Amino acid sequence: MSEIESGLKEYIEHFGKEIVKNLDELNFYYKHEFIFFCEFRTIIYENLNCLLLGLYQASICMTNHLLERMLKHALIDFEMKGCYIGNPAFNEKLKEGYRLYDNKSLNDNISAACKKGIITEEEGGKLKELKNKYRNPYSHASVKKIISEKPELVKGWIGKFPVPEEDSKPLRNITVPSEIFSEYYQADIAKKEAFPYFKIVFGTMVAIDQRYQKYKE
Template sequence: MEKQRLADGLKNHLNKNYESIAPYYKKKPIILEELILLTFEINRCLLVGANMATITLTNYLLENLLKIALMKDEQKILPIEAPWGENLEKLDDKYTSWALEKTINACCARSLISKEQKKQLLNFKEKYRNGFSHSSRRLILKDFESPHKPNDIRTLLRKSSENQALEVFMFSKENALSYYDYVFHLIFDIEKNLTDKHSLL
């Protein structure tokens, strides 16, 4: 594709998406400032219509958010004490290998997220994280119901990799922004919970 056509396409996406994405640039985390660059990266994906990339990066954002929140909670949102490098490594080693479900449960147990948020995040784990992280179109599209009979050629064709790729593309287009919006605002809910919890100490 020619450079000018690519530039025109990107400009069209930018003009179309700017108003809905601009608010995400205006609000930045403070306690969880490590996430700023990642949110900016996702914002750029949304601006240019890279929806599958948005979901993949939002999965990464969610796992980072929860693990960093647990670390900040353990630190009582205070700076890491000396020996700095050694203690930082211990803290990172403690949580880095945790599975997402364990991390979600721990955040709820420590009152960093609510029970309702826990339920929603476990749903997201099935709906977004597992399918995209494991490149499983069947997991992503598992809730899709064909209007045709199981042995109908139209239903069988939907199982082909070509048609599933198109379905995943459309799924991403419909869900990327709402998923990111939820995780983005969760950042600030967790920051408030951390502040409320540790400002009383």
């Protein structure tokens, strides 16, 4: 067996186990059909694939994008007020919608969505919590914010056990900043929280989608 074949077999076995472990829980989300957010199928599909394969940090970054993008889409559509392609005013209204919301901060767009009734105050409050917990820290690689719930200092032992023909170093107790383990912490946090984060954003999209359908009726 060649090195490439051996490596391929290893990857297939690894990701195969992840798929078996995660597919049942994700199946509902793969099958859900949006009306208002139908064009977001690709973003959602890629995010679900990250969760399916155990790529949890990648999923958080995808959910960050999905959160911002879906709110802008909803706000711009609200600004269009039923003006569709073919309407003489369509181009100008679309430009105006992007001018108003495309470059606004996520915090401002969440507040605007609450004000216009696109999301509830409770949903808005939750999205702002998620913004502070995931979107800002991961988008800006703010290590201190990502691992904010971990202890500031970590205690342990360092040294070297006796090895023949080598000098030994006695074990001693040390204390180091938790940032030393930031990559481990970040991966561990993402593994536990990526899917719950996605579910909240997805659930908010479902709620907006349902409101849109009632509005259309």
